[in-house]
Amino acid sequence: MSSTILHTNAGPSQESTPLNSLTSLRDVADGTERNPFLTALGERVRALRSRRGLTRKAVALASDVSERHLANLESGVGNASILILLQVSLALQCTLAELLGDITTASPEWLLIRELLENRDEATLRRVRAAIGEMLGTGGDNAQCSSRVALVGLRGAGKSTLGQMLAEDLDFPFVELSREIEKLAGCGVAEIQSLYGMNAYRRYERRALEETIQIYPEAVIATPGGLVSEPATFNLLLAHCTTVWLQASAEDHMKRVVAQGDLRPIAASSEAMQDLKNILAGRAAFYSKAKFNLDTSAQDLPATFLELRQFVRQALGMQG
Template sequence: MSSTILPVSELTPSAAASEAEDSGGKHPFLVALGQRVRDIRARRGMSRKALALATDVSERHLANLEYGVGNASVLVLLQVAVALKCSLAELLGDPTTQSPEWLMIREMLENRDEATLRRAREAIGELLGSGSAKASARSRRGSRVALIGLRGAGKTTLGSMLAEDLGFPFVELSREIEKFAGCTISEIQGLYGQNAYRRYERRAIEEAIQIYPEAIIATPGGLVSDPASFNLLLGHCTTVWLRALPEDHMARVAAQGDMRPMAGNKEAMDDLKTILAGRAAFYSKAEFQLDTSRQPLQPTFLALREMVRNALQMDQTEHAE
């Protein structure tokens, strides 16, 4: 088996599919994966024999991988990634690994702490005019306040109270999404899928930002799962994470008449805790946080009102300066 280094070449998804058709029906993903392995190996200046020694994987197995024959196990891919000093994401074709600039940016950010990554994200947002860097965000976000958090945190109840107190419009994004789609959220997801729902969600955010310079916006709990929409929200709104205990989330949703979360009992609570844990790192990107389980409704509202009024006043003062 030859161990010479193959020339680096580009292989787009359509080219991969075409090559697959010309190569006995090999799966396009496996063909493209093999091409990426060859490209990265060439970039590293490694022969296939050297890669085989570094990974403890036979040359024949590596050849099959490189030419899209057979399906390599995840562990083999991990060994190959380690030997080639690249990430599994690069090997699998993550878009953020497909140009030298992307790779150099990833290298600069690798192993940085959360505070540094946040500053980098804000600086990139400032450069592109779409992020949440404080200096420029004030002029973009006006007096919009977005409440984020899981369903049952109090976004609708507290948001409507706050909007009335401030004399601002109250925008519930879930209702706006349903208006765009002409059907309910569950129907959107059931009929058209999650991707369609995210498109409607993004459109609802964009329109709210365009129409309302002042507003209290209650967001769907899963909005933070879409980085593009969440970045848009962070860049154009003062954000508050309304937090609550899992038990309170569950009880409040049930009190609204929705008994679906109670189906499965313990399993439902475990799922809820898992969702909260998975989203907490994203919710924590909000500028402010308020625990809605700590106090009854009225003291909680007063705390939110003070927090938001102070934030808006500070923004107006610093923007005027």
């Protein structure tokens, strides 16, 4: 493979685009200032090469990248393509994530822990995660059933309907986390996302959950469908709530959303259904971390509620 894919910056760029408040990747070293990301990347390449005890020439031969381009990369002025970085990582016998500065490669302890966990099955990883939570005092993974019952699942699964019924039956407060997010932000969910972006929405979501946990020792909580996509927030939920995944078929999700008055899915027709199926497939592995799972498409609403009521009351040690 030609090494011309990796090139050095030769002069100042015509425009500047910030990257996390750092110098733009298009900005070039002019002898006095270098791009911080490229500088740090070069330092990691050099450190990894030293750790492996390899000369630059040996890495060049193994990666099929010229010594000159490797020298530019290590000095922080080589702006490499992703394929070149992959070749270099293979030559250095490290992951691409380690080369790019993933936090789990930041110290020997991180690396040793990661090595212990590599290739472990999901059940083992789950036990390890719960044990770490207990050790750090952040709570385990539903280690003891909490009187906060959190319903997770995609929109249209029945979280609001079943959640209100369950809260009334248990005589617990019912908390719809989306409404709490809107109270904190002073505007609707759609406005938060359009005005401030998804990162801001996720911060409000985390804060709303933290406050709900602090305020309510007992509650039924209906969570937003995308909460599981933020690991820190989902960890918090798993540690402090008895979680139930309300699962439904893609067709039922769609019908229920439309029945709620949201006609947007109809406009996209088959594309909307495929998108919904893709989201379900992408989140299923996270939803399945819940302590309980209930298929709300399998039977009618009264029968579904009775099943939910039964295993929640049993989990909480309540009669009835």
